[in-house]
Amino acid sequence: MAVNPQAMKNLLKVYFIMGSTNCHQNPEKVLQAAIQGGVTLFQFREKGAGCLHGKEKESLAKKLQAICKESRIPFIVNDDIELALKINADGVHIGQDDETADTVRRKIGSKILGVSVHSMKEAETAIRQGADYLGIGPIYPTSTKADAKAVQGLSFLTELRSADIKIPIVGIGGITFENASPLIEAGADGVSVISAISQADSPEKAAEKLYDAVNKIMRNA
Ligand SMILES: Cc1ncsc1CCOP(=O)(O)O
Ligand SMILES: C=C1C=NC(C)=NC1=N
Numbered sequence: 597m598a599v600n601p602q603a604m605k606n607l608l609k610v611y612f613i614m615g616s617t618n619c620h621q622n623p624e625k626v627l628q629a630a631i632q633g634g635v636t637l638f639q640f641r642e643k644g645a646g647c648l649h650g651k652e653k654e655s656l657a658k659k660l661q662a663i664c665k666e667s668r669i670p671f672i673v674n675d676d677i678e679l680a681l682k683i684n685a686d687g688v689h690i691g692q693d694d695e696t697a698d699t700v701r702r703k704i705g706s707k708i709l710g711v712s713v714h715s716m717k718e719a720e721t722a723i724r725q726g727a728d729y730l731g732i733g734p735i736y737p738t739s740t741k742a743d744a745k746a747v748q749g750l751s752f753l754t755e756l757r758s759a760d761i762k763i764p765i766v767g768i769g770g771i772t773f774e775n776a777s778p779l780i781e782a783g784a785d786g787v788s789v790i791s792a793i794s795q796a797d798s799p800e801k802a803a804e805k806l807y808d809a810v811n812k813i814m815r816n817a
């Protein structure tokens with residue numbers, strides 16, 4: 597699934613990320629509702645205390661992948677390259693503590709490759725090694741990722757865009773429909789959220805509000 601930068605930017609608009617530990621309701625129901633509400637991309641991120649492993653993890657991945665396929669939403673796997681290849685996911689997302697981007701690119705061919713970066717140097721390396729998009733954050737305070745780095749606000753995003761870096765970028769960390777707009781105005785191509793959707797009473801409504809917030813800015817830009 598080689599994807600050109602403009603198509604990648606469209607996919608990043610409302611990028612929902614979830615694993616079994618992020619939701620109180622049934623993950624399949626939550627994903628169905630989120631897609632109904634208008635999320636544009638999904639990442640399976642089974643990580644942290646109490647997360648699934650092995651066969652159980654693979655089985656949930658396949659169920660969520662099937663739901664994405666029904667709605668033609670690309671299915672991204674976080675960290676686990678082997679799982680992504682085994683189930684023929686549409687892409688992977690890696691951080692700085694995973695294998696290097698060039699090693700992963702060699703393994704996944706033309707699938708989507710996302711890389712988390714926290715500095716200009718990491719961004720330049722990821723771009724050079726063939727990343728399709730960058731994930732930056734945490735933008736705002738979050739309790740979803742226990743070992744999240746320091747909250748960066750819009751500073752790193754502004755630094756990247758001021759350095760004329762054009763690659764598709766998505767922000768992550770504490771994002772809700774109330775605080776999403778400034779991120780888009782500062783040059784992000786989309787917002788990535790876990791709890792704002794996965795822990796909402798109505799994941800569908802939460803996704804809809806995020807979608808509207810992001811598109812309102814883009815229409816006016
Ligand atoms: C995976 C990740 N990386 C930086 S913050 C974060 C967690 C984002 O979760 P939430 O959208 O609930 O703040
Ligand atoms: C840490 C992350 C940062 N950004 C994205 C898009 N996904 C992640 N898992």
Ligand SMILES: [Mg+2]
Pocket residue numbers: 674675689690691692693694
């Ligand atoms: Mg990782």
